Amino acid sequence: MTNNKLLRMDNVGIVVESLDDAISFFSEIGLKLEGRATIEGEWAGRVTGLGTQCVEIAMMVTPDGHSRLELSKFLSPPTISDHRTAPVNALGYLRAMFTVEDIDEMVSRLTRHGAHLVGEVVQYENSYRLCYIRGAEGLLVGLAEEISNK
Known part of the structure; x- marks a missing residue:
């Protein structure tokens, strides 16, 4: 048994083509831009395993300050694959869910703002109304509305 305890989840990273479009989309949901910076150099590449890299990032934070999205636009090396249009049952990243x-x-x-529903808004028991939506750059986002206490 280890004494190491998880303290928190700091953020989820999403690679995008346009930081401005992604910031605008997630701002519309209600996240706030916490900061924007360029991260580059050999030290960063040692973390990611990409070698020397240059990436522009934008950190978005939820209104309660507990959850963050790190949006990244790679300037170098260039992106090598695109999973944005993968169906919801594809392996890997699926979506971020917001209440x-x-x-x-x-x-x-x-x-x-150009987003579209993937399916439809549905009700799960007497707890939630849920949907998936494709927004900026085809990013998949889940939306949930609690209804149990209404």
Whole structure:
């Protein structure tokens, strides 16, 4: 048995083509831009295993300050594959899920910004209304609205 205890999850990283488009999309959901920076050099490549790299990042934070998305645009080396249009049962990253106050209003706002529903908004028991939406750059996002206490 180890004494090492998990303290928290700091962020989830998503590689994008356009930081501005991704920031705009996640801002529309309700995340705030916490900071933007360029990370480069041999030390960064030792972490990622990519060697010398240059990546522009934007850190987005949820309103409660507990969850973050790190959006990354690789300047070098170039990206080598694209999983954004993979179906929801593909291996690897699936989606980020956000709980929202009014799912219908959020879907309406996001579709005005070019997003589209993957399926439909459905109700799970008397707990949640849920949907998947493809937003900026085809990124898959889940939305949930709690209904159990309404």
